[in-house]
Amino acid sequence: MARLPREGSELSGGIEFDEQTSRKVEALYLTSDVVAQRHHVRGLLDVADGERVLDIGSGPGLLAHELAAIVGPTGRVCGIDTSEDMLAMSGARCADQPWVEFGSADATALGYADEAFDAAVSTQVYEYVPDVPAALGELYRVLRPGGRAVIVDSDWDSIAIHTENEERMTRVLAAWDEHFVHSRLPRTLGPSLRAAGFTIRVQDVVPLFNPKYTDDTYAKHTLQIIAGFVVGRKGVTEREAAAWHAEFAELAARGRFFLNLNRYFFVVDKPAAVDT
Template structure:
């Protein structure tokens, strides 16, 4: 695994990606399934730029509490600014495998696009269970990049690019095993769903337009890929759009778990 480096520039790029209508719609589905209630204490593991933390805070209200946790200082700076008007949000430094909270301190927890980066999943899920009260619930969303469909002309180059991109993940296929991991950690899993990100057209406000730039930057120097290769891959995707036959689709898998 070669971790993504979230300096200020990269964090701002992620912030723009999370503001696209695709990810806004994803957050709405996450919130509907988690169903945070007024007065609840909710933990957002991997809170990133703070969009979800704000939505959670609006749902629980000032009688509740939202704690956002992230390992990235750059992300936390953005999140603290975004959340500053809601005193019941706390943005903390920390990681999913070592949650800095007492036992049974939350009614609910949510984690989107985080556990695929966590090396020790049994420990991370044990920590998740520890901080939830009896009967508490957790919602986890992660991606399997095998589900990606992208119309390209140069299939061989595309496969090399995606293989190199997967190097930034510890568990590039986590969703296929996540329900079992949750059950072995002492959760029940009453709900499993798929959230589809679908872009039949390319424009700046789509998820794929933003993620392709991040992918192209990351893959240079991996799997023998050069900057010229990365640019050729981008040009191929943009040519599909120019010719009117662009298509991108990606599945994100959602698991609702409860503490037994």
């Protein structure tokens, strides 16, 4: 497959998944909430022994590792990502699965042959990709006729967090919006998938609901990542970000913590070849 130079990561709107961020994302993805999400994705993708699977934006490699255990050594799992730090993490995670390979590539230039895969998956990635139609065109190209894909993205406008300081919350979330290229991608993903040639089998929303603030929650890890990201953006100071972050422990201590985020799941099929 084609290898991209390191600056490939800049194709994604300048969002850098460096080593520190990658470690935080890995810790977040080990929480029960995200373990359950991967279980749901695996059920939707429904891979079988011997299949060839592509994970686009494979990140720390948790899903690739789980899929590889299902397809086994007669199958193949390939992961691509623009972050060298993520690729190092995923490569180490799957070192005992020689039928898995990871490579540096952008979602818009996958570097694999036409029709190379039975199935593909991309979770929480297209929201960072500037040219979504190009990425979906690549997804379509590398799937065999009759192949399928599962795509997951969040609608960050759906985030509901209880606070006693609404004005500060609004500004912090406006600063967090800069983390994404498309923070509301699910609203247009269905039409974009159809325009790329796919038929949509399933469109679903799964709320990520945390009425508690403990180490094993999506909420606790995500709010920590947000608190670090927003400093210096949209006028949010370090002190203000820290105060915003500190509120959640206080609310939790009073039994008043609440966070919900809607995640959208799409299962799509590339039409089977038609005999002429």
